[in-house]
Amino acid sequence: MRISTTARAAALGLGAATLMLAGPALAQAPDGVRIAAILEPNTLDPTAGAAEAIDVVVYQNVFEGLTRISETGAVEPALATAWTVSEDGLTYTFTLAEDVIFHDGTSFDAEDVVFTFERIRAPDSINAQKALYAGIESITAIDPGTIEIRLAAPSGQFLFDIGRGDAVIVAPESAANNGTTPIGTGPFAFVEWRRGAEVVLERFDSYWGEAPALARATYLFIPDIAARVNALLAGTVDGTYNMGTQTLPVFLNNPRFKVLEGTxxxxxxxxxxxxxxxxxxxxxxxxxxxxxxxxxxxxxxxxxxxxxxxxxxxxxxxxxxxxxxxxxxxxxxxxxxxxxxxxxxxxxxxxxxxxxxxxxxxxxxxxxxxxxxxxxxxxxxxxxxxxxxxxxxxxxxxxxxxxxxxxxxxxxxxxxxxxxxxxxxxxxxxxxxxxxxxxxxxxxxxxxxxxxxxxxxxxxxxxxxxxQIGVWDARLEGQWTNAPIEGVVLRNMRWAR
CATH class of the missing domain: 3.10.105.10 (Dipeptide-binding Protein; Domain 3)
Structure with missing residues (x-):
């Protein structure tokens, strides 16, 4: 389960006097982005929490799964670059990406996949979507680059379900501390969590896939809608993925911003x-x-x-x-x-x-x-x-x-x-x-x-x-308009030159 911790509707009574507090835009660092998030997550481990706020920060950024979900809701390869399915629909054989390392330098292989799913399915698991993976009958490392997952019954949702934030791959060396110091295989590595203020991520230079354009991403936690409006107008943040609807007139006719209305x-x-x-x-x-x-x-x-x-x-x-x-x-x-x-x-x-x-x-x-x-x-x-x-x-x-x-x-x-x-x-x-x-x-x-x-x-x-109504700096590209799954995915964001 993920429950929304974003403010999808407008706060009432946002007056013009409040908006006048905003000053001129600040200069934007050319290689980073600052995103206003509504609520702060209670943990940074998406396999151990039920709040959308977790995936907003880490899904597809810090952590990756065998598959991932695109902006259109399609299943795409991720740590599994290819797979085959048996005729009876019960056995999935995955080929894993090569030369993948976790952010702490430890290597990724099939044993990490086994560990991840056994941890999800364990009796003491606190995974919010544990029931989705109860149909896994066995998971076997065929060799370091191949994993076999056998289901008790066919599932039309299986490839989608393993692309959720609940099923990202974690390592036995670091899993216990992912709540406060998340270590994954994604394009961005965790740098700092200033409680009550922000989480900072930086581009992981040893990332196995295509390097993202952004070098740094900062999620600033701004629960008050007037404060988010002021931060956008002042240029202290570069955008937010979901803005209160009653504030939209402030941005709709302002060439500094673009408003993305999605589902x-x-x-x-x-x-x-x-x-x-x-x-x-x-x-x-x-x-x-x-x-x-x-x-x-x-x-x-x-x-x-x-x-x-x-x-x-x-x-x-x-x-x-x-x-x-x-x-x-x-x-x-x-x-x-x-x-x-x-x-x-x-x-x-x-x-x-x-x-x-x-x-x-x-x-x-x-x-x-x-x-x-x-x-x-x-x-x-x-x-x-x-x-x-x-x-x-x-x-x-x-x-x-x-x-x-x-x-x-x-x-x-x-x-x-x-x-x-x-x-x-x-x-x-x-x-x-x-x-x-x-x-x-x-x-x-x-x-x-x-x-x-x-x-x-x-x-x-x-x-x-x-x-989903995002308000962003007009020069920033690659944000998702729609939200077919929880998260603010950074991999395609870049500043127009």
Whole structure:
């Protein structure tokens, strides 16, 4: 799992007086880039954390996998330069890149791949996507440059899944310290993490692949939207991968900047604790769905940017089904369902909100809409580490707002121990068949069934798909417009000469 820790919507009340604080642009060092990141990661090891903020810094920059995901969402070779698949779809044989070293000088070979996947699958693994790799039956080093992975059942997603940040290759010599001193094989090496301020990366001169144009990248953590605007206008940062929508007029007509509007895999949801009364009652969950006006949430929390969704699936995916009409906005129907469930006067609940604009702003709108049908919410603002511990880990919540930004992550609902607490044998059976399917028509039909089941069960209130709106120095090239996977990939960035 990756949950969005970026501020996808605008902070309210950003006044002209604030913008006037910005001074003239500063001179840009010709070989480096400074990127404004919204939240600071709690670790720099993507195999040991659930926050998008981790991959923003290290995915495809410091760490690499056997495969990698392109801006179009395609699977590309990475540390595995080629592979073959057996006729039964169970055995993958990978040819590994030659002359690869980790940033500490240790060599990369097949044993590192074995170590990585055995570590992911170990009983004490804390990998956020451990379930994705449970279908690996065996992993064998044929020789230093060849690895064989055998699956228990065919998987149409396997090559994609091993290209995620959760499956980057790590070395036994350094894995234990990757949280604070990450050592990978990527084009950039970790230099420094100044807690509360920035992470600095530098080009790795012994990189095995094509050398990046940038010599240095600095991620500056600037959670306040007004401060990010000022930093861009003053030239103390060169861009940000996702900017609040209400600030865009400041940049749209300014020739110093370019605004890139793209798509993400971020399903923004009002997440419901299905295992906790009264939310274990389908009628209560249906009532919450009928009580929410999605478009009002999009307009108020995301400046009108974003696509309404009715299930946990990205609208740009070819398997998408529009299920937004399953529970149309109908407060009267919501009140009737609550009365039928034994709550004619409604009830009280808590809404825990992480420190991102789409959650805090959306929370106010949703609390107001639910109050109209008698559901009174106590809004509790929490910092992100607290959200991870209370909500994601300990399941100590009633409702929360979060964006899930991993691609094709509908399978999280098949895990009854996941923080939603959704335990449904029918959905689990659909996903088991989908995970085994390799024929595209079969996969499409099963993915559609999975979406419909989640919508029917009103597992969460599915709100909208996040946009990605980057604001960058107009001279900087090679940034990704879209976000088919988490990360701010540096390899193609360069300054126009």
């Amino acid at each position: 993400t895999e971020g399903e923004t949801i009002l997440a419901i604790n299905n295992a906790k009364p009264p939310f274990d009652d389908l009628r209560v969950r249906q009532a919450l769905n009928h009580a929410i006006d999605r478009q009002a949430v999009i307009d108020g929390a995301s400046g009108g940017y974003g696509t309404p969704i009715g299930s946990h699936f990205a609208p740009h995916h070819p398997y998408y089904v529009d299920l937004t009409g399953t529970y149309p906005y109908d407060p009267d129907k919501a009140r009737a369902l609550l009365a039928e469930a034994g709550f004619p006067n409604g009830f009280s609940a808590t809404l825990k909100l992480p420190p991102v604009d789409y959650a805090r702003n959306g929370g106010q709108i949703i609390a107001s809409q639910l109050a109209e049908v008698g559901v009174k919410l106590e809004q509790i603002n929490v910092e992100f580490p607290v959200w991870l511990e209370d909500v994601f880990t300990n399941k100590d919540f009633d409702l929360t707002i979060i964006s899930h930004v991993e691609p094709f992550d509908i399978g999280i609902y098949a895990n009854p121990d996941y923080y939603f607490g959704f335990d449904d044998a029918e959905f689990q059976g659909i996903m088991a068949r989908l995970n085994r399917a390799v024929d595209d028509a079969d996969r499409r039909a099963l993915a559609e069934d999975a979406q419909r089941r989640l919508a029917q069960e009103a597992v969460n209130v599915f709100l909208y798909e996040l946009p």
